[in-house]
Amino acid sequence: MKVPKVNERNINRILKSGPIIASAPCRVDMGGTLDISTFYYPLRHLAPCTFNAAIDLRTEVKLFPYKKGIVKISSQGFKSAEYPLDRVPFSHPLGLMFAVAAYFRASGVHIDIHSTSPPRSALGGSSVAAAALIAAFTAISRLKGEKPVSARETAILAHAIEENVAGVPCGIQDQLAAVYGGVNAWYWPGSIRDSRFRKKTIIQKRAHHQFEKHMALAYCGIPHASKNINGQWVKQFLSGKYREEWVKIVDCCKKFIEALSVLNYKEASELMNRELAIRRKMTPEVLDSMGKKLVNSAARHSCGARFTGAGGGGCIWAVGESTDITDLKEVWRRILSKRKGARLLDVNIAHEGIRVEKKNMIRDK
Numbered sequence: 134m135k136v137p138k139v140n141e142r143n144i145n146r147i148l149k150s151g152p153i154i155a156s157a158p159c160r161v162d163m164g165g166t167l168d169i170s171t172f173y174y175p176l177r178h179l180a181p182c183t184f185n186a187a188i189d190l191r192t193e194v195k196l197f198p199y200k201k202g203i204v205k206i207s208s209q210g211f212k213s214a215e216y217p218l219d220r221v222p223f224s225h226p227l228g229l230m231f232a233v234a235a236y237f238r239a240s241g242v243h244i245d246i247h248s249t250s251p252p253r254s255a256l257g258g259s260s261v262a263a264a265a266l267i268a269a270f271t272a273i274s275r276l277k278g279e280k281p282v283s284a285r286e287t288a289i290l291a292h293a294i295e296e297n298v299a300g301v302p303c304g305i306q307d308q309l310a311a312v313y314g315g316v317n318a319w320y321w322p323g324s325i326r327d328s329r330f331r332k333k334t335i336i337q338k339r340a341h342h343q344f345e346k347h348m349a350l351a352y353c354g355i356p357h358a359s360k361n362i363n364g365q366w367v368k369q370f371l372s373g374k375y376r377e378e379w380v381k382i383v384d385c386c387k388k389f390i391e392a393l394s395v396l397n398y399k400e401a402s403e404l405m406n407r408e409l410a411i412r413r414k415m416t417p418e419v420l421d422s423m424g425k426k427l428v429n430s431a432a433r434h435s436c437g438a439r440f441t442g443a444g445g446g447g448c449i450w451a452v453g454e455s456t457d458i459t460d461l462k463e464v465w466r467r468i469l470s471k472r473k474g475a476r477l478l479d480v481n482i483a484h485e486g487i488r489v490e491k492k493n494m495i496r497d498k
Contacts, residue, residue: 144242147273147491148198154490155269156193158483159256160185160310161350161441161450163405164386168304168321168330171367172379177323179383183306184335184390187314187483188350190250192258194265196273199243204234208246208262223298229263232298236290237270250478253356255440255447257307264291264311268487276491284312284486289329302367305330307442314486316344318390335393341482346455347398349436351465353423354475355446362443365416378411385411393452402453405437412444419444423475426468427451434461448478 147153162185167173173181199205205215206227214227218240221231230244244266250256267290271282282290288308296303309319309330316336322328336344369375385408392401409428412419419440420428427449431438436453451461462477469475 144196144239144273145198147276148196148242151491153196153269153272154193155265155272155487156191157261157265157268157311157487158187158314159190159192159250159254159258159261160187160307161256161348161448162186162306162310163389163408163439164382165304165306165442166363166366167379167383167386168306168319169302169363169367170321170323171302172370173321174323176379176383177321179380180320180387181323181383182318182320182386182390183304184318184386184393185306185310186316186336186344186348187310187486188250188256188478189481189483190248190256190478191483192246192248192250192261192265194262194269195245195247196269197243197245199241202240204231204240205243206230206234206246207243209248210252229259229295229298230266232294233263233266233270233291236294237267239270251352251356251448251474253447254352255442255444257310257442260291260295260307261311263295264288264308265487267291268312268489272489272491287487288312301364310486312486314483316341316482333390335390336482338484341484345480345482347452347458348480349451349458349462349465350478350480351427351449351469352474352476352478353421353427353446353449354469354472355421355423362416362419362445366443369415375415378415381411382408398452398454399435402431402435402437402451405439405452406432409437409439412439416444421446423468423472424449427465430464430468431461434464436461450480 164183167181168183203215207213223232246262248258267287275281291308292305318333320331385404389401389404428438431451435457436451438451441448
């Protein structure tokens with residue numbers, strides 16, 4: 134991929150006529166962690182895969198012109214920060230966004246980030262913001278008539294920057310849901326000859342509204358820390374511990390995808406609960422006290438439930454027959470009312486991934 138030319142002169146000329154706005158959806162998932170190469174290379178003989186559904190809780194990034202040589206970032210839940218481009222700190226809480234700006238050599242810009250999902254909700258928010266920011270910067274080069282960056286390239290670049298800034302192995306499913314949207318299975322071939330990932334649509338766009346009736350999503354009211362639990366899984370796996378459990382997780386995820394493909398929600402819910410039980414055996418802290426109440430009530434109502442992302446706080450999502458999900462939502466509302474900030478979230482499937490617009494668009498010549 135050729136790096137788009139984004140410099141201060143380009144940015145100011147284009148942004149003075151109006152901001153560039155890019156947004157991308159979050160996701161719920163099943164089989165996460167298998168999208169980390171630490172796992173899918175040695176497990177490639179099992180054809181590991183991950184399921185996710187893009188949720189229309191979008192993270193929006195706006196680019197405005199700013200002081201010469203400076204990168205400023207504003208994001209809800211964080212204090213705004215600004216630094217000279219060559220001194221942006223990647224260890225900062227907004228370090229991933231600074232790293233994206235550094236990659237594009239973008240200065241003289243104010244990056245304003247707004248998310249409709251709760252902060253650190255384990256819905257992939259930071260990865261989504263990075264993908265949207267890449268799309269915003271590459272839109273500048275597109276306005277100059279340069280070749281656009283593809284969805285695949287955007288996801289791969291967003292993942293690569295995040296993994297290097299994090300300093301730990303990271304999965305790529307968040308970025309894929311962000312750029313593609315929809316309800317998909319992602320397969321990890323783990324081969325030097327094959328593509329890095331393969332996409333299979335599980336629920337067609339025309340059926341998204343119906344699928345939404347079979348889902349519930351709850352925010353537990355406390356943020357998660359994905360490095361803590363993901364880091365444990367990685368260390369366990371590298372040491373040879375719980376290898377049989379990961380084989381079972383691969384099997385659960387494959388069968389879950391097969392069940393959803395034929396709209397067998399009963400089987401899908403049973404497989405979701407089975408996979409969660411394995412995860413809890415390896416890392417009991419993957420569910421906090423609120424999460425335990427939510428998943429236990431889901432099982433009592435013939436639904437499947439699990440954490441999103443790496444758990445340890447954040448969100449819990451459920452799958453089941455529509456009537457069972459309707460009943461479960463009422464139970465979840467009562468449980469969630471006991472903790473400040475905890476609540477049900479709207480479940481609307483994002484038909485599309487990244488969206489980019491330019492206010493008062495002027496083509497730069």
